[in-house]
Amino acid sequence: MVTITYVEPSGTRVEINVEDGWNLMQAAVTKGVDGIVAECGGSCVCATCHVYVDPERLAALPPPSEDELELLEDVKAERKPNSRLSCQIKANESLAGLVVTIPECQT
Numbered sequence: 001m002v003t004i005t006y007v008e009p010s011g012t013r014v015e016i017n018v019e020d021g022w023n024l025m026q027a028a029v030t031k032g033v034d035g036i037v038a039e040c041g042g043s044c045v046c047a048t049c050h051v052y053v054d055p056e057r058l059a060a061l062p063p064p065s066e067d068e069l070e071l072l073e074d075v076k077a078e079r080k081p082n083s084r085l086s087c088q089i090k091a092n093e094s095l096a097g098l099v100v101t102i103p104e105c106q107t
């Protein structure tokens with residue numbers, strides 16, 4: 001289990017303990033974090049689970065798949081170099097203390 005900090009669109013910081021193997025969208029939705037819509041439930045087809053990953057930790061994440069990269073082209077909020085889809089990031093020890101920021105809009 002690792003602690004992930006989500007920064008909601010309002011600026012509120014929410015710390016969640018995420019089980020290994022859970023994805024960051026799943027944990028956020030389960031705990032009621034504001035700003036992640038996740039219309040497709042994690043099937044990597046909606047791009048409404050967009051987050052900005054702490055740029056200094058970006059290299060610690062597995063690279064995005066082709067499907068994720070394609071979806072990131074259609075995110076509603078500004079796409080940045082640290083944009084990722086939270087349903088595609090699985091929790092593990094290497095992500096301990098990670099901070100992800102949720103954009104102001106998803107749809």
Ligand code: FES
Nearest residue numbers: 040042046047087
């Ligand atoms: S929840 Fe749909 S792409 Fe992540």
